[in-house]
Amino acid sequence: MxxxxxxxxxxxxxxxxxxxxxxxxxxxxxxxxxxxxxxxxxxxxxxxxxxxxxxxxxxxxxxxxxxxxxxxxxxxxxxxxxxxxxxxxxxxxxxxxxxxxxxxxxxxFIGTKKCSCYKQKLVKLYYKDSDLINILNENNFENYNPQLFSPKKNDGGHISPRKNIQNIASLSWKFIEEFSHSKENLLFYGTAGTGKTFLSNCIAKELLDKGYLVIYRTAETLIQNLRTIRFDNNTELKDIILNCDLLIIDDLGSEQITDFSKTELFNILNRKLLKQKKMLISTNCDLEEILKLYSERISSRLLGDFTLCKFFGEDIRIQQNINSKKF
Missing domain, CATH: 1.20.1500 (YheA-like fold)
Structure with a gap:
């Protein structure tokens, strides 16, 4: 693509x-x-x-x-x-x-440097051609509904799943509003079906509509892309992944974890951080699993250079499916 x-x-x-x-x-x-x-x-x-x-x-x-x-x-x-x-x-x-x-x-171009209008055209082209255009018709803040989450605190919990998702949604809006001058990166972690991908897509839509270049990749697809960059010398793909305004890596931990994947993941994280190009990563892993799965170099960046947002509660996708089949 x-x-x-x-x-x-x-x-x-x-x-x-x-x-x-x-x-x-x-x-x-x-x-x-x-x-x-x-x-x-x-x-x-x-x-x-x-x-x-x-x-x-x-x-x-x-x-x-x-x-x-x-x-x-x-x-x-x-x-x-x-x-x-x-x-x-x-x-x-x-x-x-x-x-x-x-x-x-x-x-x-202005000399050898790309003009700001180049990126605007690239954003429109990517948005139009990507799967995101269909996904974001559903996954956007207009369809954000905290009422799907339980108002009851879990055993030993300080806040309810509903209050928690409201707090993360507020943080997400702050991330969007301060995007042009903030250095913040986000790590969404927690159990499956608790809104991580949905809120990631909400953020993607808002930033794409503002003219920022947002690249969405599952962790597995990103590793495949990094393999192509390394072995096929795909400079165009490398430029877009490294220099996009926001790289979203979804479902971290679901990829096949090898020495190659860990090395390339560290490299992309490190280079994006050095260039101050923002990232949003979501994972079903908890923090202990991240420490076990990945090297200390990766873990220290994920846990030290990202704002951590924990998602919890019942799987709302299952709840929505059950409710839709009730007579």
């Missing part, structure tokens, strides 16, 4: 430029019909500009005086052109190329 996104985005820019060139040509044809003197002035500006460029390269007497006169003449012609357009109810820039992004001029 990821492979080929860059070429697709660049094709979008090419199409934009071609569309704007066609629109400019139509505007010129309209002016040629209604105000041909404007195009004549444009031709004169073009000729003077060529002469100016030539004289800049040549050594002539009183070069500076001559060049200033040429520049003044070009300025006068531009003023005449603008006045004619405005007088006839046309904008001054009617015969200029119109760019949808004035920063990169619809190229996607």
């Amino acid at each position: 990821i492979k080929g996104y860059h070429s697709t985005v660049m094709k979008i820019y090419e199409n934009i430029r071609n569309e704007e060139k066609k629109l400019l040509q139509k505007r010129k044809e309209e002016i040629e019909k209604n105000l041909p003197e404007v195009l004549n002035i444009e031709k004169k500006i073009g000729l003077y500009s060529i002469k100016l460029s030539i004289k800049l390269l040549n050594n002539i007497d009183n070069k500076e005086v001559y060049l200033n006169k040429m520049k003044e003449k070009i300025t006068e012609l531009r003023i005449q052109k603008s006045e004619l357009l405005v007088k006839n109810n046309y904008p001054m820039d009617y015969l200029d190329m119109h760019y949808r992004c004035s920063i990169c001029k619809d190229t996607g």
